[in-house]
């Protein structure tokens with residue numbers, strides 16, 4: 001990990017149209033704020049890719065460009081080779097998206113919520129009931145399917161949102177902070193269900209998270225994002241070992257293997273504290289508390 005991260009990500013982004021997601025030179029600004037600033041990103045088919053970073057790094061903005069919910073003012077975004085700016089509907093049909101904000105209706109049952117998504121995503125009418133039941137079963141909500149969502153726990157709401165995203169059988173599942181605000185058992189439950197569906201279908205997963213331990217455990221590769229760009233990329237083990245080797249060479253590290261958070265701090269340097277950011281995400285935790293309340 002001693003090479004310039006920008007070179008490395010640029011090289012990977014050039015990997016080709018077979019990628020599940022390719023962002024090349026993606027820029028998105030809000031007024032003076034360059035939320036995404038020349039993002040180079042390549043997600044390979046079938047992998048779980050974690051986009052990590054502190055508040056304001058640009059993760060949600062990048063994801064919203066990939067899902068076509070925000071325009072792509074500069075650069076290109078492709079999903080399985082389809083251009084997000086030119087072929088929005090084709091891209092939307094390929095993906096399932098679980099946003100940070102609540103996407104389930106508390107006044108409907110679990111089954112009604114998932115059925116609504118099945119209709120929106122044009123699941124054929126005669127397959128709909130079976131596909132809804134299958135999606136609910138995949139996240140272990142069969143028994144609770146006919147209860148109102150406002151009786152669900154936070155973990156169940158998250159699993160319901162997962163079922164909503166899965167009912168269209170997407171090739172790419174995008175999750176924005178899927179486990180924020182959940183207790184450790186509920187977090188594990190959400191990941192177990194994501195992994196089970198992925199193993200059964202081979203779908204690609206792109207996830208943002210503040211939880212470095214989760215990224216370490218569940219992501220095949222991670223991109224550490226800071227100020228609108230990927231600053232380091234690799235498997236969690238590669239990133240940790242790379243920093244460990246650098247520290248040993250410099251004589252600055254002890255024997256302990258660095259954590260992913262250590263890697264991030266090494267990559268982002270002093271700019272991390274100055275820009276807001278820590279990984280303990282107060283704002284997002286509050287947002288989630290509102291979501292399920």
Ligand SMILES: Nc1ncnc2c1ncn2[C@@H]1O[C@H](COP(=O)(O)OP(=O)(O)OP(=O)(O)O)[C@@H](O)[C@H]1O
Pocket residue numbers: 030033034035036053054055056057058059060061062281283284
């Ligand atoms: N709709 C908006 N209007 C103005 N500025 C915005 C808007 N959305 C995001 N920003 C700004 O763009 C930058 C990137 O925000 P973004 O939400 O993409 O970051 P993030 O990495 O997802 O952070 P968080 O973890 O807090 O969600 C921040 O400075 C944010 O304040």
